[in-house]
Amino acid sequence: MGQRFEVEPLDWETEFLPRFKDLWRPGEHVSIIAPTGEGKTVFAGGLIEACRKYALALDVKGGDSSLESFGFPRFEKWPGQKSAGELCARNDEEGRPSRYVVGNRARTHADLDKLVDTVNRCLWDAYEMGGWTIYADELLVLTDPRQPFDLRGTVDKILVAARDRGISFVGSYQQPSWVTPMAGRQASWVVVSRNRNIDVVNGLADILGRPKAEIRGAFKGLEKHHWLIAGRDASAPMMLTTPTYKPKVAP
Numbered sequence: 001m002g003q004r005f006e007v008e009p010l011d012w013e014t015e016f017l018p019r020f021k022d023l024w025r026p027g028e029h030v031s032i033i034a035p036t037g038e039g040k041t042v043f044a045g046g047l048i049e050a051c052r053k054y055a056l057a058l059d060v061k062g063g064d065s066s067l068e069s070f071g072f073p074r075f076e077k078w079p080g081q082k083s084a085g086e087l088c089a090r091n092d093e094e095g096r097p098s099r100y101v102v103g104n105r106a107r108t109h110a111d112l113d114k115l116v117d118t119v120n121r122c123l124w125d126a127y128e129m130g131g132w133t134i135y136a137d138e139l140l141v142l143t144d145p146r147q148p149f150d151l152r153g154t155v156d157k158i159l160v161a162a163r164d165r166g167i168s169f170v171g172s173y174q175q176p177s178w179v180t181p182m183a184g185r186q187a188s189w190v191v192v193s194r195n196r197n198i199d200v201v202n203g204l205a206d207i208l209g210r211p212k213a214e215i216r217g218a219f220k221g222l223e224k225h226h227w228l229i230a231g232r233d234a235s236a237p238m239m240l241t242t243p244t245y246k247p248k249v250a251p
Ligand SMILES: Nc1ncnc2c1ncn2[C@@H]1O[C@H](COP(=O)(O)OP(=O)(O)OP(=O)(O)O)[C@@H](O)[C@H]1O
Pocket: 034, 035, 036, 037, 038, 039, 040, 041, 042, 043, 066, 225, 242, 243, 244, 245
């Protein structure tokens, strides 16, 4: 029996982003899965800039240069719910988006303590406020019990319960087996780059409910910085696109 490997190539700016903006409903989560250096952060930044007005990108590395290139203003300290709400209202009035990078640059242990506190408070407030898209760059760093954040419980709660609050969680990671299974299970959209790792292929087939052969077939011919985007409808073709990479020069 012939297997269908339907992949639809779409130009990033003129085709993919406008379409995804319509498809990606508030409360739907996105998982971006790829090895290091494939362009997860670049993809997420472009996606959020085009599709979301209210966004918080957590800088769990304490100074990720790719996050810097988003050009979002940075909260070195989380301002708290009330101030964040007021800031959004002012931005709305003045026709500006409310998109921020959250976290101080961390060099010392004291910086790291501050970063953990800032990210933790930001997550809880964002959860209570609703309406935000939260980007957890490097989900493993945020949820691993051996790392200082150790926020798996909080992340799971947001992944499961945030839909009703219009919160979309965008998480990037290298392998499904390295992070909370909720990241895959609760994702409405999965974004993947070429990958030969059998655990990743099997994990993806599992998350997406598509045959392993289809996933392997779709990966064939993918080049660096090419992305496949799949939703929960296993009969819909996967989308294929490459972000336009525009490094922003710091002012
Ligand atoms: N669409 C693209 N077109 C051209 N170059 C790209 C593209 N996406 C990413 N790159 C290049 O690859 C580099 C790595 O991208 P990025 O930091 O987004 O990867 P990553 O998967 O988040 O890596 P890490 O695991 O280190 O966080 C970028 O600095 C850029 O030079």
